[in-house]
Structures are given as structure tokens and as C-alpha cells.
Amino acid sequence: MNTIYRTTYYTLYQATSDRCFYIDFGQKVVRISFCQLLAIRHKVLSISIEDHFDSEMNKHGLEVLQLCNKKHLFVLNTLEILDLKELMEQGFLHMGLSATPGVLSA
Amino acid sequence: MKDIARQGMSIKVESMDLLNSQIKMEAHASATYLAMASWCDQNGFFTSAKFFRKQSEEEREHMMKIFDFLIDAGGSPFSPEVTGINHDYASIVDVFESTLDHEIAVTKSIHNIVMKAREVGDIATERFLDWFVMEQVEEENTIRDILDMISVTGTEGVGLQVIDDHVGNWMD
Ligand SMILES: [Fe+2]
Ligand SMILES: [Fe+2]
Numbered sequence: 001m002n003t004i005y006r007t008t009y010y011t012l013y014q015a016t017s018d019r020c021f022y023i024d025f026g027q028k029v030v031r032i033s034f035c036q037l038l039a040i041r042h043k044v045l046s047i048s049i050e051d052h053f054d055s056e057m058n059k060h061g062l063e064v065l066q067l068c069n070k071k072h073l074f075v076l077n078t079l080e081i082l083d084l085k086e087l088m089e090q091g092f093l094h095m096g097l098s099a100t101p102g103v104l105s106a
Numbered sequence: 107m108k109d110i111a112r113q114g115m116s117i118k119v120e121s122m123d124l125l126n127s128q129i130k131m132e133a134h135a136s137a138t139y140l141a142m143a144s145w146c147d148q149n150g151f152f153t154s155a156k157f158f159r160k161q162s163e164e165e166r167e168h169m170m171k172i173f174d175f176l177i178d179a180g181g182s183p184f185s186p187e188v189t190g191i192n193h194d195y196a197s198i199v200d201v202f203e204s205t206l207d208h209e210i211a212v213t214k215s216i217h218n219i220v221m222k223a224r225e226v227g228d229i230a231t232e233r234f235l236d237w238f239v240m241e242q243v244e245e246e247n248t249i250r251d252i253l254d255m256i257s258v259t260g261t262e263g264v265g266l267q268v269i270d271d272h273v274g275n276w277m278d
Contacts, residue, residue, distance in 0.1 A: 019110055034114030038182040041119070095111035098119045099226035 005091045009083045012091045023087075025074065036068050041088045043067070044081070052078045115180035121231040122181040124219045129172050130186035131215055135208060136165035141193045142201050151198055151270040157277055161205075168238070175234050198269060199256055206249045213242040248276050 001013040001022065013022040021032045023040075032040065043065065051057035063081050065074045076084065092098035115122075139162035146155035169186075176183035195201045216238045223231040255272050259265050 014110055016110065019113075021110070034111060034180075035182060037111075038115075038119075038122075042182065042184070092111075092119050096109065097111050097115060100120065 005087060005094050007083045007087045007090070009080055010087045012087055014095075028072075030067065030072055032068060040067055041092065044084050044088050047081055047085070049078065049082065049085075052081070117179040117181060117231050118223070118226045118228040120226050121219065121223050121228045122176060122179075124222055125172050125176055125181075125231070126184050126186075128215060128219060129169050129176075129183060130188070131212060132165050132169035132172065133186040133188045134191075135212060136162045136169065137188045137191045138208060139165060139205075141191050142195070142205070145193060145195050145201060146198070146270075149198070151266075151273075153270045153274045153277075154198065154201070157273050158201075160277060168241070171237075179230065197261070198266060199253075199261065202249060202253055202256065206246065206253065209242065209245050209249055213246060216242055252276060 001015050004012045004014050004021075006012075009026055011024040013024070015022060018031075021034065021037050023030050023032060047063055048057075052061045061078045063076050065076060066072070067074065089098070093100075139158045143155045143158035143162060146152070146158055173183045192204075195204065216235060220232055220235050220239065223229075223235070252273060256269050259268050259272065261269070
């Protein structure tokens, strides 16, 4: 397994022989296909961090994240979400599929 | 290191995000034209109603063209949420003027994706959008011509009915 990118809490790996990716979430390591990685990126980058600082929009500052067609469920706090956003942006940058750490447009 | 990600997708993620927004915009245009078809029908502009019904179908085809491109490129197209469709128009002129505004907004959006694709070196996306760039020139021209016809005809007397009949000239 090759490390693509590592943030404070998470690591994205590429497993060349299996033609897939792994994300180490700390509590568990999740195996993901490329399509699932695209889906995770979309979900994570779509999360509005501003809402975490608005008690009306997001009372507890938590996000419930369902990944890989409901196979995994994570409850993440603001810092973890920011970290995961960084993993997605920098991960795609390091894989050469992104030229700029871009924000997902609505 | 073998590049599994590059093997998975032929375009840049920035392009994919923008094309997904464009899918939404085309879907919004399709729904807007359907609302216009409804308005025209209810207000006695039956030819214009057919015109907008057809426009609505064309916008959906545009959306599917982008959807298919994203699939072909190994990307992940998203089915759009479409909300906030306006059903209120002051007049038939208002309908066509809104249409032109809408088409201009779409043109700007397409141009923006072309520029962005160029910036990130995504030649496939840039080439794919060639068709859309030319399609927008044509669509804007059609609506401009209809608006010209409306101002020549005038809305007095039987003007409105003449306008509606003439709209038929722009249906294929
Ligand atoms: Fe269109
Ligand atoms: Fe159009």
C-alpha cells in the first residue's frame, strides 16, 4: 500500500494490487473503490462548515456521514470534518486529478 | 507507483464539479421552459406553448449529454435537485425576455467551465464543450429573433395572436 496523503486524523492509501483505496479513519480502516472515493469526496466537500458555527443550523456541531452505500456510519465533529475535507482536497491533488484544492460548487 | 485514480477517471475533478453544476442548470432550464409552456397554454398562446415544450425537452437532452460524458469519463454525475421554478409572467414579452436572460446565464456558465478546463489543462472537457458553445450562440439568436419579431409586430390589437403564430417559424 502506498500513502497518498496523511492528515492529522486520517490517511488515504492506494493499494495497487487490489486496484482500490483505503482510508484509515482511526477507529477503522475502510476499503473503497475509486467510484466510492468520488462519492465520499462529494459528500465531504458538500458539508457546510459555516453551519457548524450556527446553533440554528447545526446545534451540536456534528455530522453523520454514511459511506460506501450505507456500509459505514461515522459521527464526526467540526475538526474531524475539516481534516477530512483536507484529506479529500489534498488527496485528489496528489493523485493528479485536481489542479487546485477546489471547493465544490453548489 | 501505478496510478489507479488516473485509470479511473479521464477528466479533472474541478471539471466534474462544474459539469455537475451545469447538469443542474440544464435541468433548471428544462423545468423553467415547462412552466413557460404551461403559462402560454393557459393564456391562449398555443404555438408558443408547443415551442417551450420542445425547448424543455431539448434542455433535458443537454443535461443527459453532460451526464453521459461524465459517465464516459469515469466521473460521478449527480441527479440534480430542481427548485424555485417561476410560473408567473406579466406577458408573453416577459416570457421571451426571461428566456433570453436564462440563455445568457447558461452561456456564461458554459464559458466559465471552458476557461476553467483550459486553466487546469483538461483538454477532453474543453473539446466536449465545443458543441455547447455553438449551441448557445444558436439558442440566443433564436430568442433574439423572436424578440425582434415581437417588437416589429407590436402587441396592440391582433398583435399578440400574430406573434404566437409567428413563433411557429422557429420550431425546427
Ligand atoms: Fe441548454
Ligand atoms: Fe438553452
